Amino acid sequence: MFLVGGRLSKVDVDKVSGIYQNTNKFLAGFIDHSYKDLDYVVKDRMFLENLFDIEFYEPTERGYFYNDNGHSFDATLFIGNEGTILMFDVLLFCLIDNATQDFILSAIVTFFINKVIIYVRRNSGRRNVVRKALIDERFLT
DSSP: OOEETTEEOHHHHHHHHHHHHHHHHHHHHHHTTOOTTSOEEEEOOOHHHHHHTOOOOOOSSSEEEEOOSSOGGGGGSSTTOHHHHHHHHHHHHHHHHHHHSOHHHHHHHHHHHHHHHHHHHHHHHHHHHHHHHOOOGGGOO
C-alpha cells in the first residue's frame, strides 16, 4: 500500500499522481462516450425497481446509470438523521437515569458517550477516506 501511518512517502506521491492522471483521463473519456465498448445510458428507474430497490437490467452490452431524485448519497451521512440521534441520546439518558436515579450523572455520562461516538465516527471516516481514496491524511481538515 502507498500509505504508511496515513502519510505518503515522496516516491509514492509521484506514483499516486500518475494514477490520478490516468484515472482522470479514463473517467473524462467515459463520460464523453469516447469508448465504443464502454457505453452507458442514463434513465429513470421503473416502479418495481424502486419498490424492491433492485435493478432488472443486466449490463451486458452497456451500463445503466439511474437518476437519483431521492438523494441516496445523503443516507450515508447523518444529514436527515438528527431525530434518530436525538432519540438515541434521550433513550440513553433515560436508561442511565433509571439505573442510577441521578439525572446529573445521567447527563454527564450521556454527554461523554456522545463525544466518544463522535470521535470514533470522525476518526473512522478519516481513516476510510485515507485508505480508499489514496488521499494523504495531511490534506484532510
